[in-house]
Amino acid sequence: MERSTLDLWVGLFVVAGLGALTILALKVGNLGSFGGAETYQISASFINIGGLKPRAAVKSSGVVVGRVDAITFDNDKFMAKVVMNIETRYKFPKDSSASVLTAGLLGEQYIGIDGGGEDAMLANGDALKLTQSAVVLEKLISQFMFDKAAEGGSAK
């Protein structure tokens, strides 16, 4: 085998391999959609975050505006504190609210932000005051059963 032919094939091989990696990263994965955009951090406290995980999406009106950075337990307030990285180009008023929502019926959980009405915008390090915790299925069921039992009792 000629040296140059061998080199050609090996070169093609490496290009194909790296190309496959790039395709995977961009087309299959989420690298393209969230690269190295500038972000600022805001936080929000929830009574229950359900199944929310770090790196979950932060969406507003269904559009991804940021990612969950870290989730910690606030031992003073007995709430979960979620720190989010929001892309700098998206600004939210100080009275915006955050809720833990579920994508689809059984999907992953994400944070949804509803814009408020104030003029002042959230800055790096600010905290969202209004939050809505995740819907926990067990509590929903027990609530439903309780309501049903109360209904039955009052009907008698």
Added chain:
Amino acid sequence: MAADNLVEISGVSYAYDKRHPVLTGIDMVIPRGKVVAIMGISGSGKTTLLRLIAGWFKPTRGSIKVDGQLIHKLGREGLYQMRRRMGMLFQFGALFTDLTVFDNVAFQMREHTDLPAAMIRDIVMMKLQAVGLRGAHALMPSELSGGMARRVALARATALDPMLIMYDEPFTGLDPISLGVIRNLVRKLNDALGSTSIVVTHDVQEALDIVDYVYYLSEGVMVAHGTPEQMRASTDPLVHQFVWGEADGPVAFQYPSRDFSEELELV
């Protein structure tokens, strides 16, 4: 008599493990510039002796000096330096099957020297010319016959003009013409390069024609040595049986076994 000895072996014993000694108490000298044969039947330990000289194994007892240096005491670097001045011809050539004849012969020069390509080419061609295969330089080892492969291996082993050339069964399995060719080359190359050669073989008649001295091993022990004439004239039964190829003698024809009549259940 006290000619400068290239290799001095004193009291060398070697064993893989306690139960299988391969060599016991070997004393040998290889004078510079001579062609010496180490002979013996299969399994007598002669190939092991060659490997000990090349520094493959360390003797369990005794010492081996090559060009004044204790070869078994050399570190890796020292051993490699020493090996660059040695050449070994392996039994079936051991050519690198993925390289051409030319690349095989050029191998050592490319690995160890910074010689320019033109010079390497000249040297390779000269070496191949010496073994009569200059026209075959572009062939692959798989395209060579046994005799040709061995000649190329010889060119490769002598590429850097080594001071010591070792041959491990160089005559095995060759046709009479190739045998004659290799035999002549062993002698010619040794004298032309001013080297010293050690030939390990059991091809008696071929070897006795070209060597200056013979050492005969049997079961790991040196039992006889002398010039070819002395070996031919020897009356020692072991040597006699070997030199003249007798079917039976000190080395028995029958493998150790039960009494034959017992075997056939006649008793």
Added chain:
Amino acid sequence: MFDRGAIINVRNVGRHAIDSVLRLGYAARFFALTLAHSGTSFRRPRLIVRELYFTGVLSMIIILVSGLFVGMVLGFQGYQTLNTYGSESALGVLVALSLVRELGPVVSALLFASRAGSAMTAEIGLMKATEQLSAMEMMAVDPIARVVAPRFWSGVISMPLLAAMFSAMGVYGGYLIGVVVIGVDEGSFWSQMQSAVDFREDIVNGVIKSIVFGIAVTWIALFEGYDAPPTAEGVSGATTRTVVTSSLAILGLDFILTAFMFRGI
């Protein structure tokens, strides 16, 4: 008191166990030597390039074809199952995650072991049997530096590239069956996939897996060849051992790596 045969058996088992441990130690030493003697490979990259052709380029066809078929099967099977829950739009997620996290690195490593690994074992075993390695040593060229190390690095480099090719082809195969043949919505196929497959968690972890597999498979293949008895049966036994040991190692390492990497998810 004990049956003599039983005592002999226990002794044999013990001896085998000790032999295995000894062999493992020898293999570890071999690995360390290979790494230590890698200087030549990096100073003369041509050696690695030449081996890359034999390990990488010649494995491409089988990897690409297998990747395509695996992806297509995933497309079929995945659709069947997801359809019962009305979640066919998640087909892209299923295909991509299965491939990138598991099937890509593992299956391509298994194929690599059978094709390139066994070839390396046979080649080195044959070189040993025909005394080529000894000849090299006699010419003061270290066979580990010249023959073993370049093959090792070519294996380590090839493996992640081949795994990526496998996964990419698989995703395409899944797309082919899911979207083109069956009719799953193209938009949701890709968009759900993109939001579910995380670069760091999934793709990078998959690459790490394939590098680990590459190291393991190449090490085993080269060691078996280097240690093979210099006979025909010896080399053929070594080749078989390479494939078997590599496969077990891949699956075992996969379990360990998966447990570490995908703990939280």
